[in-house]
Amino acid sequence: MISDATEVAARVDMVQIFIFGMMAFWFIACNAVLVYFMLRYRRKGPDDKVANIKGNHMLEIVWTVIPCILVLIIFYYGVVVWKDLRVPPEGEPVYEISVTGQKWSWSFKYPNGATTGNELIVPVGTNIKLNMKSADVIHSFFIPEFRVKEDVVPSQYTYMWFNAKYAGEYNIFCTEYCGKDHSHMLGKVKVLDADNWENWEKTGLMLGEEILPPLENGEKLFVKRGCKGCHSIDGVKLVGPTMLDAYGRSAAFDDGQSYTIDDNYIVESIKYPERHIVAGYPRGQMPSFDGQLSDSELSDIITYIKSIKSE
Ligand code: CUA
Missing domain, CATH: 1.10.287 (Helix Hairpins)
Structure with missing residues (x-):
């Protein structure tokens, strides 16, 4: 390494x-x-x-x-x-990426509107500036191989910059204790060479990577965006409700109402999780992914959730 x-x-x-x-x-x-x-x-x-x-x-x-x-x-x-x-070198171009830390994942937003979760994609040999904020508590963004570490603080913007010398993969750690799953708040920096970067910026795919069908892409997103950390797929109760047989059932919510878990509810609960919380689960745990997932990504996640059924 x-x-x-x-x-x-x-x-x-x-x-x-x-x-x-x-x-x-x-x-x-x-x-x-x-x-x-x-x-x-x-x-x-x-x-x-x-x-x-x-x-x-x-x-x-x-x-x-x-x-x-x-x-x-x-x-x-x-x-x-x-x-x-x-301080990024004066007078040189800087590529800026927005970073949001939330319990317990990282999300990144690029100038072209693309978003990624837990995976920071950057070009090699370029000055990268990260503008960072937190959606909930204090986190800290640490890339050991780059020797950069900066706290990510709610209602405050912080920043860091780096210029990666070599293409490759590097670890991101959260180094501020931020609750139960702090130790699982891990990510990767993927430093791409010029060709690969150009392709990724245009298509959102790595060279040689193919567009996945909705079900596989939904499963990939479910893992990459950190859903799996709180929502099991085998019926085990974690921080949030399990996704096993979740789709289509009627659930009681903490406001006394009951709703059917359908496409609309899933989209709403991903974007605005505080609106309706399933009874028996604490509020304030599920972060909002509003603006962080495209419509087609949301649709792929729904396709995957639909498929999580007991035999
Ligand atoms: Cu986020 Cu520790």
Whole structure:
């Protein structure tokens, strides 16, 4: 695995190695002198007298000034690299993507209107800026290989930028505890080469990837968009109701009404989940996917949900 997948990552590591190296050198040097002095100037007998030294100004100035200079070097080096890590290079084009964190998945919206869930698709060698917000609680967006990490905060926009050097796949972790399924809030960055990116931007498909039939595409979306984390397909009760035999049945809702689970209800519950909650399930758990799924994607998900039936 590539450990420094951006230009800045290698420099972040250099700062780290520099500070660690310097600390290690002085730790060992100071302790070596300490041990030497303990042995060299130990009391050798009852009549052993030591010289009465009052102080040495020169020595004190030297051991104050040298550490000051070293700390200033660390500060300067750190600030310079931090600035490059934080601010996209001036005057260069930047490709901006909106990121929303919500319990417990990531969604991405691109300038051409495309959306993806838990999978950030970017071109190689391009300055990418992520404009990030949260739909519920504080999350934190971390791509270890890029050395970038930034909190994603409700009612506040935060940002980060990176420029991936190599095409490939990298992990995204949520690094702020955000509830029950925090540890499952995982994603991938897919860095595409120029040809693949051009194709994806136009068609939403990777080179060589085919358009899936509705049922398969619905199943893929159900997993990729994180539905499966809360809605089982085998009858087990998770955070939300199971999808097993869900379609077509009549369900009691927490407002005392009862509705039939049909296409309209499924679309409504995906876009505006707070309107009707199935009785026995807590409110405020299901995030809204309004604007994050196209009509054809919603229709494919419905096709898949219809197919989840017990034998
Ligand atoms: Cu989101 Cu932890």
